[in-house]
Amino acid sequence: MSQADRERWNGRYREQAGASEPSRFLQSLADRLPSGGRALDVAGGPGHDSLWLARRGLEVTLVDVSDVALERAAAVAREAGLPLRCERVDLETEPLPSGPHALVLCLNFLWRPLFAAFPRVLAPGGLLVFAQPTRSNLQRNPHPSARFLLEDGELPGLLRGLEVVSYTEGWTEEGRHEARLVATLRP
Numbered sequence: 001m002s003q004a005d006r007e008r009w010n011g012r013y014r015e016q017a018g019a020s021e022p023s024r025f026l027q028s029l030a031d032r033l034p035s036g037g038r039a040l041d042v043a044g045g046p047g048h049d050s051l052w053l054a055r056r057g058l059e060v061t062l063v064d065v066s067d068v069a070l071e072r073a074a075a076v077a078r079e080a081g082l083p084l085r086c087e088r089v090d091l092e093t094e095p096l097p098s099g100p101h102a103l104v105l106c107l108n109f110l111w112r113p114l115f116a117a118f119p120r121v122l123a124p125g126g127l128l129v130f131a132q133p134t135r136s137n138l139q140r141n142p143h144p145s146a147r148f149l150l151e152d153g154e155l156p157g158l159l160r161g162l163e164v165v166s167y168t169e170g171w172t173e174e175g176r177h178e179a180r181l182v183a184t185l186r187p
């Protein structure tokens with residue numbers, strides 16, 4: 001990723017005031033998520049999902065390329081007395097933090113080579129939770145643009161070394177056409 005791209009994300013987060021809600025998809029999985037152990041939030045932005053997981057007792061590492069997002073997440077965590085590890089990582093050129101993680105979360109970020117890396121950072125029995133809009137999303141939403149979208153039906157074919165627990169693709173209650181996957185590393 002170029003410095004210009006990093007600055008674009010930083011600028012976007014500087015303009016966005018206030019905290020975002022944790023993902024409804026993630027919250028819908030509450031009963032299936034581990035209640036302890038390590039979790040990795042991949043490209044987790046300002047940490048709304050990381051902080052929700054930390055409140056549930058997970059030891060979360062948040063990685064993102066935006067310093068502004070990471071600083072914001074770290075400040076909220078400090079204020080709330082929550083442990084949160086924040087690491088600036090360019091996921092296009094640098095490796096994921098090593099595991100093992102009981103949970104790896106990757107929402108609204110698509111870098112296809114990561115699918116080969118997910119099994120290496122998951123603990124046996126650990127979960128990958130992934131969601132990303134697909135090309136059909138453009139029928140109702142101009143963003144994200146096509147280069148950030150999955151093809152319809154593409155997601156299961158990207159998975160490497162993991163077993164699908166659940167997979168859906170369609171219009172969400174938030175009005176996005178999204179592919180959603182939960183997968184596990186067989187013990």
Ligand SMILES: C[S@@+](CC[C@H](N)C(=O)[O-])C[C@H]1O[C@@H](n2cnc3c(N)ncnc32)[C@H](O)[C@@H]1O
Nearest residue numbers: 001009043044045064065066090091092107108
């Ligand atoms: C659409 S946001 C998603 C944030 C969060 N996961 C969510 O669902 O709200 C995409 C995130 O990816 C981060 N990002 C973009 N390119 C990246 C890269 N090469 N390495 C790490 N993070 C990156 C951005 O800074 C941004 O926080």
